[in-house]
Amino acid sequence: MSGSVTLREGRPSPTFDYIVVGAGSAGCVVANRLSEDARTRVLLIEAGPKDRSINFRVPLLVVNLLKNPDVTWPLVTEPQRALNDRTQLWTRGRVLGGSSSINGNVYVRGDPWVFDSWAGMGAPGWGWDDMMPYFKKMETYVSGGDDAYRGRKGPIGAVKLDRFDELADGFVAASGEAGHRIVDDYNDGSYEGTAYLQYSTKRGFRSSTSWSYLRPVRNRRNLEVWTDTEVARVIVENGVAVGIECRRNGVTTRVDASAEIILSAGPVMSPKLLELSGFGNPDILAAQGVEVQRNMPGVGENLQDHPNTRLTFECAKPITINDVLQNPVVRVKQGLKFLMFGKGLLSICSATAHTVMYSRPDETSPDLKIQLQPFSGRDRYARRPQDGLDPHSGFTVGVMGLKPKSRGSVHIGSPDPYAYPKIDPAYLEHPDDARVLLQGIKAVRAVAAQPSMRPLIVKETRPGAATVTDEEIMAYIRETTQTTWHIVGSCRMGTDDDAVVAPDLRVHGVRNLRVVDSSVFPTIPSSNTNAPTIALAEKASDMILAERKAGASRRGDTTGRRPVGPGETMRIAS
Numbered sequence: 001m002s003g004s005v006t007l008r009e010g011r012p013s014p015t016f017d018y019i020v021v022g023a024g025s026a027g028c029v030v031a032n033r034l035s036e037d038a039r040t041r042v043l044l045i046e047a048g049p050k051d052r053s054i055n056f057r058v059p060l061l062v063v064n065l066l067k068n069p070d071v072t073w074p075l076v077t078e079p080q081r082a083l084n085d086r087t088q089l090w091t092r093g094r095v096l097g098g099s100s101s102i103n104g105n106v107y108v109r110g111d112p113w114v115f116d117s118w119a120g121m122g123a124p125g126w127g128w129d130d131m132m133p134y135f136k137k138m139e140t141y142v143s144g145g146d147d148a149y150r151g152r153k154g155p156i157g158a159v160k161l162d163r164f165d166e167l168a169d170g171f172v173a174a175s176g177e178a179g180h181r182i183v184d185d186y187n188d189g190s191y192e193g194t195a196y197l198q199y200s201t202k203r204g205f206r207s208s209t210s211w212s213y214l215r216p217v218r219n220r221r222n223l224e225v226w227t228d229t230e231v232a233r234v235i236v237e238n239g240v241a242v243g244i245e246c247r248r249n250g251v252t253t254r255v256d257a258s259a260e261i262i263l264s265a266g267p268v269m270s271p272k273l274l275e276l277s278g279f280g281n282p283d284i285l286a287a288q289g290v291e292v293q294r295n296m297p298g299v300g301e302n303l304q305d306h307p308n309t310r311l312t313f314e315c316a317k318p319i320t321i322n323d324v325l326q327n328p329v330v331r332v333k334q335g336l337k338f339l340m341f342g343k344g345l346l347s348i349c350s351a352t353a354h355t356v357m358y359s360r361p362d363e364t365s366p367d368l369k370i371q372l373q374p375f376s377g378r379d380r381y382a383r384r385p386q387d388g389l390d391p392h393s394g395f396t397v398g399v400m401g402l403k404p405k406s407r408g409s410v411h412i413g414s415p416d417p418y419a420y421p422k423i424d425p426a427y428l429e430h431p432d433d434a435r436v437l438l439q440g441i442k443a444v445r446a447v448a449a450q451p452s453m454r455p456l457i458v459k460e461t462r463p464g465a466a467t468v469t470d471e472e473i474m475a476y477i478r479e480t481t482q483t484t485w486h487i488v489g490s491c492r493m494g495t496d497d498d499a500v501v502a503p504d505l506r507v508h509g510v511r512n513l514r515v516v517d518s519s520v521f522p523t524i525p526s527s528n529t530n531a532p533t534i535a536l537a538e539k540a541s542d543m544i545l546a547e548r549k550a551g552a553s554r555r556g557d558t559t560g561r562r563p564v565g566p567g568e569t570m571r572i573a574s
């Protein structure tokens with residue numbers, strides 16, 4: 001491979017049973033579960049730093065993180081043809097907890113129909129009923145619900161924003177007035193309708209996977225966590241993944257795994273790592289001088305995200321996050337509410353209520369969601385005055401297409417293993433995707449016109465009353481559509497020639513290599529992707545452990561290396 005890294009000579013390569021690459025929503029779960037048995041040595045490698053700051057704990061303080069390159073990957077897409085050639089910022093977490101440390105905390109398992117549809121796409125075993133034990137295992141839900149569907153003892157805190165504030169109450173009531181059904185717990189399978197959102201928080205604080213899965217087990221001697229360490233590629237010998245190359249403290253080194261390498265680097269970086277390791281479309285690999293291990297044209301394809309546009313409104317009352325960030329009196333009031341009760345506007349950072357619906361009656365499942373966000377600004381990243389937050393009280397109703405038909409790709413564009421890949425999500429290239437957003441904008445206006453919302457609105461500020469015809473609204477959609485950060489699909493599971501991993505998440509055609517993260521979903525599990533990713537990682541961990549128990553994934557003697565024993569000092573390149 002041209003541009004390949006040089007291994008530092010004369011250093012022993014430490015050996016683990018499992019190496020997990022990426023400490024994000026999925027990776028932290030896998031590292032926790034695989035290291036439950038003290039005899040199993042696990043290394044978790046994260047490119048970013050530790051999540052030490054208070055910004056990772058108090059949900060609203062995410063405003064200080066979203067554009068912070070110290071803890072995010074500031075990825076930028078290719079110009080989007082159907083979005084007037086605009087590029088898109090694709091922020092992802094680059095820190096312990098990954099994107100779960102910087103996300104909006106909105107807690108939605110998804111649409112049972114979508115999970116059940118995967119069996120027909122060659123991915124059996126991941127249906128709604130298959131996932132249910134893991135949805136329960138991962139959570140402690142404190143807002144009632146049915147024990148048949150809700151977990152009470154899991155690591156992730158989950159709470160419903162029931163009757164959260166005047167704005168959310170107005171939105172829920174107005175949605176009812178507009179004809180939508182009101183749902184109590186959309187996570188029990190009754191997905192369609194209007195509901196107060198559930199949040200992945202505990203007593204108001206963010207429940208990232210770092211905080212929920214890693215921190216409680218940080219004293220395990222058999223679990224090592226390397227931060228500020230970026231993996232460059234997987235080392236494959238004779239069709240077996242035996243180790244990884246990584247850069248740590250400026251030095252490139254090799255680490256071996258006697259059982260498996262698990263890629264949990266997320267939907268942008270996992271396909272990149274596969275391509276750098278020789279798995280992908282031979283033309284793309286050859287263009288960057290990467291030696292082909294296996295012809296896999298599906299790697300990096302099938303990339304999907306929910307397209308997202310929005311309407312903003314000037315609010316008639318100082319009850320929004322705009323006020324918290326710009327009005328000292330509101331800030332103190334909300335600060336006290338958070339400190340005393342773990343509630344209020346500091347305990348959230350995105351939406352508070354949503355309505356899941358059909359854009360047209362002949363859809364097989366809901367394909368449209370609108371959601372209330374108690375802040376407003378020029379775009380989705382406008383969370384602080386300096387980023388374009390509106391100076392007045394304001395709120396947003398976001399519109400997202402839940403079942404996008406456009407498919408994009410992510411591929412290496414350089415032989416440099418640390419360069420960002422080329423990302424082309426192909427937003428709105430399928431005409432149905434823009435049509436769904438058009439229906440969404442109309443649905444928001446219908447809700448905003450209801451008696452329960454009208455007293456809260458001074459005026460619609462974006463697109464505004466002058467944007468009326470379908471053509472005008474379509475033009476607005478093309479100028480404003482952004483990411484929902486719900487990126488999946490680039491290492492799709494399945495059994496056809498383009499599938500990247502099998503339903504057991506093993507990479508096709510190579511031993512001891514799996515992908516466990518949101519890249520393996522064949523389609524977006526509808527709505528938000530954090531909870532499905534964590535549940536996927538719980539299920540994958542169970543599968544790996546069961547195989548280990550059965551002796552199926554044993555490969556320890558093929559490298560001839562002895563695992564580092566308990567109590568031995570591990571020497572790491574530094």
Ligand SMILES: Cc1cc2nc3c(=O)[nH]c(=O)nc-3n(C[C@H](O)[C@H](O)[C@H](O)COP(=O)(O)OP(=O)(O)OC[C@H]3O[C@@H](n4cnc5c(N)ncnc54)[C@H](O)[C@@H]3O)c2cc1C
Pocket residue numbers: 021022023024025026027045046047048066091092093094095096097098099100102103104105106107108229230231232264265266267269270273350484485486487517518519528529530531533
């Ligand atoms: C800003 C934002 C808001 C969101 N809001 C919500 C929400 O409200 N609700 C919801 O459900 N979902 C939300 N999501 C989506 C959700 O958080 C993600 O779908 C989910 O976190 C994906 O998990 P993952 O494990 O696949 O990837 P990630 O959590 O992104 O983890 C990947 C990890 O791998 C690391 N990594 C990558 N490459 C390497 C390498 N070469 N070497 C070492 N480490 C590497 C990364 O630094 C990262 O820590 C949001 C996402 C973002 C970015």
